[in-house]
Amino acid sequence: MTDNNKKPPGRPRSVKSHQAMLRATLELLAEVGFDALSIEAIAARAGVGKSTIYRRYTCKEDLIADAIENIREDVAIPDTGNLWGDIDALIQSAAQITLNPLGRQTVATIVSSASSHPEFAQIYWKKYLQPRRQAFSVVLERAKARNEIQADLDPCLIFDIMSGIMLYSLIFQPTTESWEAYVRRALALVLKETSI
Amino acid sequence: MTDNNKKPPGRPRSVKSHQAMLRATLELLAEVGFDALSIEAIAARAGVGKSTIYRRYTCKEDLIADAIENIREDVAIPDTGNLWGDIDALIQSAAQITLNPLGRQTVATIVSSASSHPEFAQIYWKKYLQPRRQAFSVVLERAKARNEIQADLDPCLIFDIMSGIMLYSLIFQPTTESWEAYVRRALALVLKETSI
Amino acid sequence: MTDNNKKPPGRPRSVKSHQAMLRATLELLAEVGFDALSIEAIAARAGVGKSTIYRRYTCKEDLIADAIENIREDVAIPDTGNLWGDIDALIQSAAQITLNPLGRQTVATIVSSASSHPEFAQIYWKKYLQPRRQAFSVVLERAKARNEIQADLDPCLIFDIMSGIMLYSLIFQPTTESWEAYVRRALALVLKETSI
Amino acid sequence: MTDNNKKPPGRPRSVKSHQAMLRATLELLAEVGFDALSIEAIAARAGVGKSTIYRRYTCKEDLIADAIENIREDVAIPDTGNLWGDIDALIQSAAQITLNPLGRQTVATIVSSASSHPEFAQIYWKKYLQPRRQAFSVVLERAKARNEIQADLDPCLIFDIMSGIMLYSLIFQPTTESWEAYVRRALALVLKETSI
DNA sequence: CGGTAAGCGAGACGGTACGTCGCGTCTTAAG
DNA sequence: CTTAAGACGCGACGTACCGTCTCGCTTACCG
Numbered sequence: 132m133t134d135n136n137k138k139p140p141g142r143p144r145s146v147k148s149h150q151a152m153l154r155a156t157l158e159l160l161a162e163v164g165f166d167a168l169s170i171e172a173i174a175a176r177a178g179v180g181k182s183t184i185y186r187r188y189t190c191k192e193d194l195i196a197d198a199i200e201n202i203r204e205d206v207a208i209p210d211t212g213n214l215w216g217d218i219d220a221l222i223q224s225a226a227q228i229t230l231n232p233l234g235r236q237t238v239a240t241i242v243s244s245a246s247s248h249p250e251f252a253q254i255y256w257k258k259y260l261q262p263r264r265q266a267f268s269v270v271l272e273r274a275k276a277r278n279e280i281q282a283d284l285d286p287c288l289i290f291d292i293m294s295g296i297m298l299y300s301l302i303f304q305p306t307t308e309s310w311e312a313y314v315r316r317a318l319a320l321v322l323k324e325t326s327i
Numbered sequence: 328m329t330d331n332n333k334k335p336p337g338r339p340r341s342v343k344s345h346q347a348m349l350r351a352t353l354e355l356l357a358e359v360g361f362d363a364l365s366i367e368a369i370a371a372r373a374g375v376g377k378s379t380i381y382r383r384y385t386c387k388e389d390l391i392a393d394a395i396e397n398i399r400e401d402v403a404i405p406d407t408g409n410l411w412g413d414i415d416a417l418i419q420s421a422a423q424i425t426l427n428p429l430g431r432q433t434v435a436t437i438v439s440s441a442s443s444h445p446e447f448a449q450i451y452w453k454k455y456l457q458p459r460r461q462a463f464s465v466v467l468e469r470a471k472a473r474n475e476i477q478a479d480l481d482p483c484l485i486f487d488i489m490s491g492i493m494l495y496s497l498i499f500q501p502t503t504e505s506w507e508a509y510v511r512r513a514l515a516l517v518l519k520e521t522s523i
Numbered sequence: 524m525t526d527n528n529k530k531p532p533g534r535p536r537s538v539k540s541h542q543a544m545l546r547a548t549l550e551l552l553a554e555v556g557f558d559a560l561s562i563e564a565i566a567a568r569a570g571v572g573k574s575t576i577y578r579r580y581t582c583k584e585d586l587i588a589d590a591i592e593n594i595r596e597d598v599a600i601p602d603t604g605n606l607w608g609d610i611d612a613l614i615q616s617a618a619q620i621t622l623n624p625l626g627r628q629t630v631a632t633i634v635s636s637a638s639s640h641p642e643f644a645q646i647y648w649k650k651y652l653q654p655r656r657q658a659f660s661v662v663l664e665r666a667k668a669r670n671e672i673q674a675d676l677d678p679c680l681i682f683d684i685m686s687g688i689m690l691y692s693l694i695f696q697p698t699t700e701s702w703e704a705y706v707r708r709a710l711a712l713v714l715k716e717t718s719i
Numbered sequence: 720m721t722d723n724n725k726k727p728p729g730r731p732r733s734v735k736s737h738q739a740m741l742r743a744t745l746e747l748l749a750e751v752g753f754d755a756l757s758i759e760a761i762a763a764r765a766g767v768g769k770s771t772i773y774r775r776y777t778c779k780e781d782l783i784a785d786a787i788e789n790i791r792e793d794v795a796i797p798d799t800g801n802l803w804g805d806i807d808a809l810i811q812s813a814a815q816i817t818l819n820p821l822g823r824q825t826v827a828t829i830v831s832s833a834s835s836h837p838e839f840a841q842i843y844w845k846k847y848l849q850p851r852r853q854a855f856s857v858v859l860e861r862a863k864a865r866n867e868i869q870a871d872l873d874p875c876l877i878f879d880i881m882s883g884i885m886l887y888s889l890i891f892q893p894t895t896e897s898w899e900a901y902v903r904r905a906l907a908l909v910l911k912e913t914s915i
Numbered sequence: 916c917g918g919t920a921a922g923c924g925a926g927a928c929g930g931t932a933c934g935t936c937g938c939g940t941c942t943t944a945a946g
Numbered sequence: 947c948t949t950a951a952g953a954c955g956c957g958a959c960g961t962a963c964c965g966t967c968t969c970g971c972t973t974a975c976c977g
Contacts (some may be wrong), residue, residue: 138943138944139951139952140943140944140945140950140951140952141942141943141944141950141951141952141953142941142942142943142951142952142953142954143942143943143952143953144952144953144954145942145953145954148953148954148955164443165443166443169931169932169933170932170933170934171931171932171933172932174955178955179954179955180953180954180955180956180957181933181934181935181955181956181957182934182935182936182953182954182955182956183953183954183955185934185935186953186954238442239442239443240443242438242439242442242498243438243439243442243443245498245499246434246435246438246439246498247360247361247362247435247436247439252498252499252500253500255499256499256500256501260499260501264501284516285512285516287501287502288509288512288513288516289516291492291495291496291501291502291513292488292491292492292513292516292517294491294495295488295490295491295492295493295494295495295496296487296488296491296492297491298491298494298495299487299490299491299494299495300487300491302438302441302442302448303441303448303451303452303456304448304449304452305452305456305460305483305487306483306487313484316481316484317484317487317488320480320481320484320485320488320517321488321516321517323519334974334975335920335921336919336920336921336974336975336976337919337920337921337922337973337974337975338920338921338922338923338972338973338974338975339921339922339973339974340921340922340923341922341923341973344922344923344924365962365963365964366963366964366965367962367963367964368963370924374924375923375924376922376923376924376925376926377924377925377926377964377965377966378922378923378924378925378965378966378967379922379923379924381965381966382922382923530969530970531925531926532924532925532926532969532970532971533924533925533926533927533968533969533970534925534926534927534928534967534968534969535926535927535968535969536926536927536928537927537928537968540927540928540929556835557835558835561957561958561959562958562959562960563957563958563959564958566929570929571928571929572927572928572929572930572931573929573930573959573960573961574927574928574929574930574960574961574962575927575928575929577960577961578927578928630834631834631835632835634830634831634834634890635830635831635834635835637890637891638826638827638830638831638890639752639753639754639827639828639831644890644891644892645892647891648891648892648893652891652893656893676908677904677908679893679894680901680904680905680908681908683884683887683888683893683894683905684880684883684884684905684908684909686883686887687880687882687883687884687885687886687887687888688879688880688883688884689883690883690886690887691879691882691883691886691887692879692883694830694833694834694840695833695840695843695844695848696840696841696844697844697848697852697875697879698875698879705876708873708876709876709879709880712872712873712876712877712880712909713880713908713909715911728947729947729948730946730947730948730949731947731948732947732948732949733948733949736948736949736950757936757937757938758937758938758939759936759937759938760937762950766950767949767950768948768949768950768951768952769938769939769940769950769951769952770939770940770941770948770949770950770951771948771949771950773939773940774948
């Protein structure tokens with residue numbers, strides 16, 4: 132057995148308190164944003180002592196990472212039977228997540244934390260991005276099997292390019308097109324379909 | 328002239344103090360990072376009163392933006408006579424700026440601020456990214472004239488894709504390749520040279 | 524000149540705030556007692572930031588000492604023309620100060636602090652007890668001149684004995700007599716009047 | 720028998736734990752003093768759960784009172800056959816107890832607690848001071864029988880005066896003489912020996 | 916040349932949040 | 947039914963900065 136089946140002594144940590152603080156974190160994150168988010172406010176909102184938070188997390192970033200992770204849904208692999216159907220589904224799903232106040236705030240938080248805290252970036256990479264990169268590979272392999280794209284395309288690189296342009300255009304809004312259309316145009320360029 | 332050429336009454340603002348605070352800001356940004364950067368510390372390091380800073384900038388972001396802007400060099404348009412020569416020059420120059428402690432910190436600061444402060448993102452977009460996008464267009468137009476790439480490629484989109492992957496791979500380090508090589512590979516894919 | 528007549532640079536400390544915190548300290552001392560007295564509560568009551576208190580005092584004891592000192596009246600030397608008239612005046616005055624809630628609390632605070640903080644004891648000794656010992660000497664010297672007591676009595680020792688029994692009987696209440704009567708009886712014993 | 724000789728059901732309270740906590744209390748009292756003495760530290764030092772302490776004592780004062788009481792020796796009535804021999808023995812014994820770090824701390828604790836907690840003062844009065852006052856009476860009665868002092872002196876009052884000056888001079892150090900000499904001088908004054 | 920107006924450094928101000936510590940209570944499993 | 951362990955909600959600690967506000971000075975121009 133890898134994990135010791137012996138319980139640690141003493142009163143076990145309260146699941147209820149833990150959930151309350153994660154929920155309070157997300158609420159406040161959406162309400163006031165990352166910078167103005169204080170542990171004190173989270174504790175107050177959750178009806179929990181500050182020490183109960185500090186017992187579990189050493190810094191704000193860890194807490195937020197955990198809170199975000201807890202609401203993540205499973206990776207969904209679209210399968211419309213057609214490459215652009217799948218891609219549009221992915222883009223729509225991304226748009227749904229990011230193009231609303233809480234989503235924008237969450238993205239800002241993640242990018243903000245990740246760019247100044249490499250450890251956070253790595254956690255996020257492993258727990259969120261990598262699984263999605265795997266899912267995206269499946270989609271592309273199916274497209275290859277259908278001869279919709281060239282067989283030598285590197286799915287990982289394409290996923291990264293897609294994520295990059297998504298992020299970039301979310302932050303800097305470089306175009307007057309809709310975000311979805313811009314991302315779609317970038318992908319079209321990258322995938323240089325054989326049909327063209 | 329719309330703006331009055333009359334000088335305002337009273338003592339003029341001290342150029343020396345202004346430069347001292349910009350310099351101190353950059354030093355501390357590199358030393359302690361964006362989050363731990365305090366106006367108090369900047370004032371102390373610059374030998375300047377806090378109010379002298381607040382008279383010029385209303386928030387930390389403005390000050391940092393100005394400080395970063397002050398060290399920006401002019402946009403250099405490489406012209407090696409060959410597309411990949413130009414691109415490699417651009418990548419090298421970007422690497423030089425970003426792949427060192429101050430550079431990383433600067434990028435983190437920009438991304439961090441931009442993602443949570445859309446106004447800042449717009450300022451940065453107009454003052455920094457757009458001029459570079461123009462310069463990049465020149466490079467691509469020259470390549471088109473040399474028939475190195477297809478004539479219908481949108482230089483703006485390509486620049487944005489390049490910037491996106493640069494940013495993304497700087498933050499999340501998705502590959503074991505060097506940053507430069509990864510960016511180069513992404514560009515190669517996007518430009519789908521006719522010569523291949 | 525011993526004190527430098529140059530003012531220190533920067534904004535001078537607020538007299539109003541200082542007085543507010545001293546007043547709040549005394550109020551709360553009487554209301555909740557020494558142990559339960561928190562800097563936080565003093566700051567809140569005084570409408571003052573905690574840092575404004577910490578800028579002036581390094582510990583609770585210093586603040587309390589200063590607050591108590593600020594309400595001290597001048598030493599009054601009674602002169603009724605007769606030893607026991609003077610002594611009764613002194614005892615009455617002491618009773619008035621100590622035999623009420625605020626007085627008890629103040630004495631408890633002083634004794635408590637003094638017994639665990641020798642520095643505090645010394646301050647209190649110098650600023651409060653010693654002047655009163657001097658005043659008491661004057662009273663006894665007058666009594667000697669009137670031949671009411673023996674000339675070789677040490678006024679300091681007698682003052683200390685009186686203070687000691689006052690303190691002791693205030694804390695431990697060793698008798699059913701009134702506090703004043705007990706103190707008076709002790710003094711009578713010590714002074715062993717010649718008339719006996 | 721009024722109290723039932725039936726043992727209470729369940730596990731009996733651990734004598735070992737109880738002794739450990741009393742010992743830890745005294746050690747820490749001497750080491751860090753009354754104010755900085757925390758139940759948490761006592762429990763840790765004694766290797767005992769906090770609740771085991773709270774089951775026995777409701778407040779810190781009770782615990783400390785019990786701990787101090789546990790090291791009290793029986794009242795010793797000196798009998799050197801001569802008043803000043805007896806008195807010097809008493810003063811020496813008091814000096815031995817009070818004039819060392821633990822002793823000073825203990826006195827400070829007692830005075831501190833007693834002055835702010837009248838209940839504690841009464842407990843201490845009954846359990847410690849009153850027995851000693853009785854013992855002192857015996858010494859003085861013997862002196863009266865030997866005609867060393869006047870027959871009408873009130874032994875209780877004299878004991879209280881002695882205790883008062885002991886306490887007072889311990890706290891405020893009003894003289895450059897040794898503590899013992901000062902106490903002796905005060906007693907000499909009070910006893911106004913007939914032999915002088 | 917003397918006034919007036921703003922900028923300057925210094926630093927105190929009322930605040931807010933920090934992360935830590937100890938409180939007294941509680942909830943476990945072990946004895 | 948007690949014990950050791952340790953988590954809980956709570957509240958105060960003393961610190962660090964926030965952005966604002968006096969201070970006494972300096973630097974400019976303007977009448």
